[in-house]
Amino acid sequence: MEHDNSIEAHGLVREFKKGPRAVDGIDLRVDPGEIYGFLGPNGAGKSTTVHMLTTLLPPTAGTATVAGFDVVKEGPKVRKAIGAALQEAALDPFLTGREHLRLQTTMHGITGEERRRRSDELLTRVGLTEAADRKIKGYSGGMKRRLDLALALVHRPRILFLDEPTTGLDVQSRTALWVEVGRLAKEEGVTVFLTTQYLEEADVLADRVGIIDHGTIVAEGTPERLKSEISSSTVEAVPADPAQREAVASVLERFGEQTTGYGPGSVAVQLSSPNGNLTEIVRALDADGVVLSQLQIHEPTLDDVFLAKTGRHLEGSGDEEERRQEREAEPAQV
Amino acid sequence: MNIALLQTAALGHRAVVRTARQPANVVFPLVFPMLLLAVNSGGLQSATRLPGFPTDSFLAFALAVPFVQGALLATINANVEFARDIQTGFLNRLALTPVRGIVLLLGQLGGLMTIAVIQAVFYLVVGYAFGVRLASGVGGAFMLLLLEIVIALGFAALGSWAALRTGSTEAVQGLFPVFFVFLFLSSMNMPRNLIQADWFRWVATVNPVSYLVEAVRSLVIEGWNWEALALGFAAAGALSVIGFALSAHALYRRLERT
Secondary structure, eight states: OOOOOOEEEEEEEEEOTTSOEEEEEEEEEEOTTOEEEEEOOTTSSHHHHHHHHTTSSOOSEEEEEETTEETTTOHHHHHHHEEEEOSSOOOOTTSBHHHHHHHHHHHTTOOHHHHHHHHHHHHHHTTOTTTTTSBGGGOOHHHHHHHHHHHHTTTOOSEEEEESTTTTOOHHHHHHHHHHHHHHHHHHOOEEEEEESOHHHHHHHOSEEEEEETTEEEEEEOHHHHHHHHOSOEEEEEESSGGGHHHHHHHHTTTEEEEOSSOTTOEEEEESSTTOOHHHHHHHHHHTTOOEEEEEEEOOOHHHHHHHHHSSOSTTHHHHHHHHHHHHSOOOOO | OOHHHHHHHHHHHHHHHHHHTOHHHHHHHHHHHHHHHHHHHHHSGGGGGSTTOSOSOHHHHHTHHHHHHHHHHHHHHHHHHHHHHHHHTHHHHHHTSSOOHHHHHHHHHHHHHHHHHHHHHHHHHHHHHTTOOOTTHHHHHHHHHHHHHHHHHHHHHHHHHHHHHHOOHHHHHTHHHHHHHHHHTTTSSSOGGGOOSHHHHHHHHHOHHHHHHHHHHIIIIISOOHHHHHHHHHHHHHHHHHHHHHHHHHHHHHOOOO
């Protein structure tokens, strides 16, 4: 029988009693075997969406199906089909890696020889065989995340939810996790729903990206398509003499529209022509007698997409979002 | 074997292993009640000369107290860990598996009851080493362990309710003095009929903890006092039923899973 490994949501809303709408009408579809990157700052609604899609939190409004099952009406069937590694690697510091796998397999109804075989297989796959009998409190962040992934895979899920799986990891651990997630999708056909606040992660790993801000999806598509929508590069110039900032701005504005959010003291313009000529810009600046300390050209990134859609950069906007939510949330009852 | 039973056993096993690997959680519930017993039995031995005092050994009289204290201490420790599971997301991890909610609760309580039985055996051995012989004999020792299981279940269920209701380790730790007030306002140090202050005697009479202590005590110094045992089991059973119902409801609320 052909399994439906897709994820679909229509008008998904989650409203908390003492706060704003964490998720405000999300529509999305993730195809079988696809890696979908859900990109957004802290507090944008990524984890709340994952909690709803994994049946941990009922939606306030809207519908969603995961693996063909309704997340509200068929929670147990959804849970059987999915694996999830949530935001915190929730592990017991006093148990060993192998004991975690033993517990997790038993919770999934896998017992006896199959349990032992599956545990060994997963420990090997995530490179934790040697550390399997050590307590978790001695594990590094990367090891915990790898074990977390192994635990999510014990019952061979068709759909995998990873909520910020690489937050706080070093580059090496992050890359190793990307390789494994990519392999799962490519070789085993697992559908992956991955939330992240790292632009690079979404860019490298995801087949398609949904950008979420203030609980709504502001852009969706392949990373290439989203970046091409922005269409042109940005030129950033820093005058050697800060007094010449206005002069630099007046020259650069001949080539495009000024944009904000770059370094202090710098002037940036998004080029109006997709193939803006840097040589011409340099000549024009030279002709006006402007001396620069720095000149950079930025190719469009997912951060530019975020900036174009929200007016803010992704980096740091999470803090701003958290402050906004604190302001909007009702004071706690005393 | 039934999968729900295997899951309950696995969760109970985890609770025991986790406790065993934290020396403070092992040593304190074993040593503290014994120290208190030593101090009380040394200082209050003269109370046995009061007319109507049921035994001439205050050590035998007071040996019942560690069984209740130990169950309380084990409850606090285990439920602090349970609250931590909620805080860290470990409970969500379990909730994402096909395991039934009631199994999550039974596993937690089962582990705690196992710990309480191990502690009870230790208290019995220490009492025996210092010359206390159970008036109810070997059968009484088994009855005492059974009673200890029900007492532990009662306290554990109430503690689990606090953990599930608040999801806060601090809130569960805050129960410690509350539970101990009930213990100190019971007949732990004096038979109820010999308590002189009327208000104290009244409080001890309406305090269910008195009946828990008196049921254990009856097995140690009296033999088979069916009335005391019935009252003890009834009090522990009532605490268990109330605690379990509250915990199950709190778990249902805590796990909003569909």
